[in-house]
Amino acid sequence: xxxxxxxxxxxxxxxxxxxxxxxxxxxxxxxxxxxxxxxxxxxxxxxxxxxxxxxxxxxxxxxxxxxxxxxxxxxxxxxxxxxxxxxxxxxxxxxxxxxxxxxxxxxxxxxxxxxxxxxxxxxxxxxxxxxxxxxxxxxxxxxxxxxxxxxxxxxxxxxxxxxxxxxxxxxxxxxxxxxxxxxxxxxxxxxxxxxxxxxxxxxxxxxxxxxxxxxxxxxxxxxxxxxxxxxxxxxxxxxxxxxxxxxxxxxxxxxxxxxxxxxxxxxxxxxxxxxxxxxxxxxxxxxxxxxxxxxxxxxxxxxxxxxxxxxxxxxxxxxxxxxxxxxxxxxxxxxxxxxxxxxxxxxxxxxxxxxxxxxxxxxxxxxxxxxxxxxxxxxxxxxxxxxxxxxxxxxxxxxxxxxxxxxxxxxxxxxxxxxxxxxxxxxxxxxxxxxxxxxxxxxxxxxxxxxxxxxxxxxxxxxxxxxxxxxxxxxxxxxxxxxxxxxxxxxxxxxxxxxxxxxxxxxxxxxxxxxxxxxxxxxxxxxxxxxxxxxxxxxxxxxxxxxxxxxxxxxxxxxxxxxxxxxxxxxxxxxxxxxxxxxxxxxxxxxxxxxxxxxxxxxx
Numbered sequence: 001x002x003x004x005x006x007x008x009x010x011x012x013x014x015x016x017x018x019x020x021x022x023x024x025x026x027x028x029x030x031x032x033x034x035x036x037x038x039x040x041x042x043x044x045x046x047x048x049x050x051x052x053x054x055x056x057x058x059x060x061x062x063x064x065x066x067x068x069x070x071x072x073x074x075x076x077x078x079x080x081x082x083x084x085x086x087x088x089x090x091x092x093x094x095x096x097x098x099x100x101x102x103x104x105x106x107x108x109x110x111x112x113x114x115x116x117x118x119x120x121x122x123x124x125x126x127x128x129x130x131x132x133x134x135x136x137x138x139x140x141x142x143x144x145x146x147x148x149x150x151x152x153x154x155x156x157x158x159x160x161x162x163x164x165x166x167x168x169x170x171x172x173x174x175x176x177x178x179x180x181x182x183x184x185x186x187x188x189x190x191x192x193x194x195x196x197x198x199x200x201x202x203x204x205x206x207x208x209x210x211x212x213x214x215x216x217x218x219x220x221x222x223x224x225x226x227x228x229x230x231x232x233x234x235x236x237x238x239x240x241x242x243x244x245x246x247x248x249x250x251x252x253x254x255x256x257x258x259x260x261x262x263x264x265x266x267x268x269x270x271x272x273x274x275x276x277x278x279x280x281x282x283x284x285x286x287x288x289x290x291x292x293x294x295x296x297x298x299x300x301x302x303x304x305x306x307x308x309x310x311x312x313x314x315x316x317x318x319x320x321x322x323x324x325x326x327x328x329x330x331x332x333x334x335x336x337x338x339x340x341x342x343x344x345x346x347x348x349x350x351x352x353x354x355x356x357x358x359x360x361x362x363x364x365x366x367x368x369x370x371x372x373x374x375x376x377x378x379x380x381x382x383x384x385x386x387x388x389x390x391x392x393x394x395x396x397x398x399x400x401x402x403x404x405x406x407x408x409x410x411x412x413x414x415x416x417x418x419x420x421x422x423x424x425x426x427x428x429x430x431x432x433x434x435x436x437x438x439x440x441x442x443x444x445x446x447x448x449x450x451x452x453x454x455x456x457x458x459x460x461x462x463x464x465x466x467x468x469x470x471x472x473x474x475x476x477x478x479x480x481x482x483x484x485x486x487x488x489x490x491x492x493x494x495x496x497x498x499x500x501x502x503x504x505x506x507x508x509x510x511x512x513x514x515x516x517x518x519x520x521x522x523x524x525x526x527x528x529x530x531x532x533x534x535x536x537x538x539x540x541x542x543x544x545x546x547x548x549x550x551x552x553x554x555x556x557x558x559x560x561x562x563x564x565x566x567x568x569x570x571x572x573x574x575x576x577x578x579x580x581x582x583x584x585x586x587x588x589x590x591x592x593x594x595x596x597x598x599x600x601x602x603x604x
Contacts, residue, residue, distance in 0.1 A: 103178075104129040106169075108136050109201065113193050117178040120158075120170060132169045136194060139163055140201030147198035152187050159187040161194060168194065213296045220296070224289045228282060235278040242270045287311050321392065328390040339383040346375050370428040373453075416471070417454065423470035424453040432473075437482035438550040441468060447551060461554045481550035489522055489546035492553065494560055496568075497538040497577040504531065504539065510571055511543040514563040520556040522546040538577045 103115025104125040113136070116125040123131070139145065150168070153160045161169040169190065176183040203209065246263045253261040261269070291311075294304030350372035352358035354365050389395075428451070433439045437448050439458070446460035456473060458466045484490045498507050508529045515527035525546050533540035543564070547556055568575050 106132045106136075108133050108140070108197055109204075111197060113197055114190050116175070118172065118174040120172055120175075128170075135166065135168045136197065139166070139168065140198050140204075143207065145198060145202045147195045147202060150191055150195055150198070152184075152191060154184065154187075159183050161187060161191055216296050217293060220289060220293055224285065227285050231278060231282055231285070235274055238274050239271055242267055242274065245270075325392060328392075332387050332390050335383055335386050339379050343376050343379055346372055346379075364431065366431065366434050367429065370425075374425070420454045420470045423474040424451070427451075427456070427470055427473060432478050433480050433483070436551075437480055438553060439481065440479040441473065442476050444468070481553060485548050485550040489525065489548060490550050490553070491544050492521075492547055492557060492560065493542050493544045494557070494564065495532065495540055495542045496564065496575055497535065497540045498573065498575065499538050499578040502573055504541075506571070506573070507541050510567045510573065511541060511564065514567040515543050515545040515560060517567075518545065518556065518560045518563050520547050520549055520552055520559070522548060535577070 103117050105112040106114055106116065106129045113133075116128050116132075119125065120128060150161060150163050153162050157172060159171045160167045161171070171183055171187045171190065173183050176186045179186055181189075246267050250263045250266050252259050252263060253266070291304045291308040294300040294307060349358065350368040353360060353363065354368035356365050433448050435448055435451060438446070439448060441458065444458060444460065444466050446458040446464070446466065448456060449459045449465075450457040453470075455467050455469055458468065460466060481490055496507075496511070511529050512527055515521055516523070521527065522545070527543060527545040530542045530544060531539055532542045543560070545560070547553070549556070565575065
């Protein structure tokens with residue numbers, strides 16, 4: 001509404017001004033010299049009435065012009081008053097916004113020249129600042145730059161900062177209001193600031209500075225070359241010193257009887273480490289020199305900062321992460337030490353139970369170590385579960401995805417493994433055998449030399465190592481010779497078949513004699529003989545004897561067989577099983593002619 005009134009008033013003033021000008025021209029025509037001459041030549045008597053009328057009209061016109069001028073002045077005063085009020089309101093509004101509205105800086109090569117607050121021509125203050133900075137920066141890099149040639153060009157609504165035909169910046173009345181000055185004052189101040197900055201840039205980008213930068217570039221290259229040569233020379237000297245240490249200070253490093261590193265291997269290792277140190281030192285030199293080279297020229301300075309940021313930012317991130325991780329690391333150490341000493345305590349209890357210094361009712365000593373391993377596994381699993389939230393990256397989706405993937409792979413591929421582990425636990429607490437026991441598992445006989453959660457290893461009498469999965473043991477039958485020998489005495493037996501012509505009492509006595517003189521046979525309980533079969537042509541005698549050393553089972557059997565042969569040979573008794581092919585026709589029988597009767601028997 002206010003704008004509409006202002007436009008109407010403006011049109012009215014223009015029309016009034018035009019009418020006033022026409023009236024003045026008319027009066028001048030009336031009062032021109034030609035008219036006065038004409039009036040002087042007119043006859044007084046005939047034209048006096050017309051002159052009077054014209055004078056009256058002229059006076060009326062002058063009065064109307066005065067009134068119109070007065071009205072125009074009043075309208076101008078009202079318009080000026082409205083503009084002043086409008087300016088005051090804009091200034092008050094800008095003053096209130098200035099407290100909360102930060103200006104947008106125009107930054108050229110790291111220096112802030114001035115701030116922009118208002119829009120212009122559809123461009124935001126940010127866009128204006130970027131365009132002004134780009135134009136000033138581009139101009140400042142010219143070799144033929146004349147900073148004092150900047151000038152201001154004003155129009156009704158804007159003042160432009162110009163260089164040649166290029167506009168560097170534009171300022172409006174609203175820009176002046178934001179800084180409390182007129183537009184021309186603001187433009188003049190900004191021109192001085194830009195001129196000063198362009199002079200600095202001319203010095204920075206001039207030919208003299210370019211020559212100095214080229215010289216610095218060459219000096220840095222030469223210095224880096226000399227550093228490389230010096231580094232290589234120093235490390236060659238170090239290599240010679242290392243070679244001399246072979247015959248002076250270096251001694252072989254041995255673990256028990258194994259020579260881990262002789263002097264030559266130590267020299268080779270030291271030379272390898274020195275080469276790694278040399279390359280690392282040269283890499284550090286390059287990491288410092290390359291950004292320095294790029295920083296010499298303004299055109300590549302940003303690239304130098306970017307290259308240096310590639311080096312420094314990861315290092316800063318790592319060190320910052322380490323510092324920020326210290327509280328979590330302290331928590332992890334506390335958890336780890338607590339579990340560590342708890343495991344040591346459980347191990348101490350297990351060793352005490354195993355050595356039978358500590359006895360628990362219903363808990364066998366051979367359960368101690370397996371139980372310790374189970375408890376240790378559970379404690380470490382509990383420790384990992386507690387530490388997991390404190391690990392770096394544990395809350396990231398990638399870390400969790402990898403954990404789930406690994407768990408899935410383990411679960412899919414470890415069904416047999418889990419079965420063997422469960423079978424190992426069952427075998428441990430079923431106690432079918434212990435380490436060192438002589439057992440027979442299906443067709444395999446030997447001593448148990450190792451029990452693991454997955455497999456059991458048996459060493460046969462022929463020194464064959466047989467590995468058997470625990471799940472197979474669970475599904476098979478097991479004979480434990482050592483357990484029987486420890487508890488009752490293991491009974492060994494051997495069978496011989498002798499003809500009916502030899503008295504059975506004699507055979508019994510010979511077999512008992514052979515068993516008693518066999519090493520490893522227990523005297524108590526005494527050996528005994530059983531007759532297991534009466535075949536058509538011979539009886540079968542079985543000698544049984546008790547032994548305690550199940551590990552010597554094979555040797556005891558061998559000694560028993562040897563003694564049986566010796567005893568029967570000394571008694572002239574042939575060990576064989578006779579078979580008769582002839583038909584009985586009344587010839588001599590195989591009934592013993594003489595037989596020793598047992599004590600207490602009577603002749604009939």
